[in-house]
Amino acid sequence: MNLVLLLLVPTVFYLASADPTVKMATNSLDASVENSAFQTLVLRRPHTGALYKALLPANLSGMEVSVIRLRSKTLWKKGTNFSGFTIPPRTSPVPHVKRLAIVYQNLGNWSSQYYSGPEYSLLTPVVGFKVYDASNVHSNSIIKLGLNTSGNPISIQFNALLNSSGKPSTGKCAAFYANGTVLLSAMGSAYTCYAQDQGRFSIIIPIPPETRKGKRGKCWVIGLVLGFVGMALMCYVGFMFLRMSRSKKVQVMERKADDGELFKTIWVGGSKMPSATVTRTQPVLENGGLT
Numbered sequence: 001m002n003l004v005l006l007l008l009v010p011t012v013f014y015l016a017s018a019d020p021t022v023k024m025a026t027n028s029l030d031a032s033v034e035n036s037a038f039q040t041l042v043l044r045r046p047h048t049g050a051l052y053k054a055l056l057p058a059n060l061s062g063m064e065v066s067v068i069r070l071r072s073k074t075l076w077k078k079g080t081n082f083s084g085f086t087i088p089p090r091t092s093p094v095p096h097v098k099r100l101a102i103v104y105q106n107l108g109n110w111s112s113q114y115y116s117g118p119e120y121s122l123l124t125p126v127v128g129f130k131v132y133d134a135s136n137v138h139s140n141s142i143i144k145l146g147l148n149t150s151g152n153p154i155s156i157q158f159n160a161l162l163n164s165s166g167k168p169s170t171g172k173c174a175a176f177y178a179n180g181t182v183l184l185s186a187m188g189s190a191y192t193c194y195a196q197d198q199g200r201f202s203i204i205i206p207i208p209p210e211t212r213k214g215k216r217g218k219c220w221v222i223g224l225v226l227g228f229v230g231m232a233l234m235c236y237v238g239f240m241f242l243r244m245s246r247s248k249k250v251q252v253m254e255r256k257a258d259d260g261e262l263f264k265t266i267w268v269g270g271s272k273m274p275s276a277t278v279t280r281t282q283p284v285l286e287n288g289g290l291t
Ligand SMILES: *[C@@H]1O[C@H](CO)[C@@H](O)[C@H](O)[C@H]1NC(C)=O
Pocket: 028, 029, 032, 057, 059, 060
């Protein structure tokens, strides 16, 4: 049983928040975060290659967002190392642009608001980064970019994010990608996680299905109860069917017996001819006699 359960625990699952309302919430979060970051770029006319803290609207207070603008060439040659994210050299934006902006985020006390589910509990705040075209920060459109790391991993350092009360080595790295996929992987040494793409990340403890509470748990119980009721109903129906067919058989037999008696009285009069075969063959014989 335990083995089966272990096999059922997936290393890739879809967020409970793949449901549309939560998806909408993270979309509006993304929009707020990137707007703040780009406003910062416009207002501060930043030096290329320096990290700037973004000013956030009141409804994001508690989060930390910072932004860096750099040349794609520099990223390719040296990679970057900011906010706990080490992006390796030989990384390029897709499609290629001259300058790009990397927006780093720490969701802080908002983490569980956006990333919580029955499948896991968060051990660290959710942090992330996203890449944008920054060739022209004054343009009105914010263009998201893809990232090609030439197959090398991006590393994420969680050391500074773990507080002394929470340093469980049993945690797993979770990568929350924009498409709703959550990828779980083992932690590297010293609370380091590795990723292949931009996204949001945290260290989590997966919750086994049998101890899950909330909606899923209730569904499970309801399913079980419905299953039992369904089974009981089917047993009952089956039993009734059996009983009915049995009583029908008896009726048929009774009717046959009745018919037999009827024929007996008409055709054979007082003589004893109790078997059904006789009464059935009699009409045939009689017909033959008539024609
Ligand atoms: C924050 O508030 C602004 C309006 O002031 C709104 O447009 C935005 O969607 C809000 N962001 C979040 C994440 O709630």
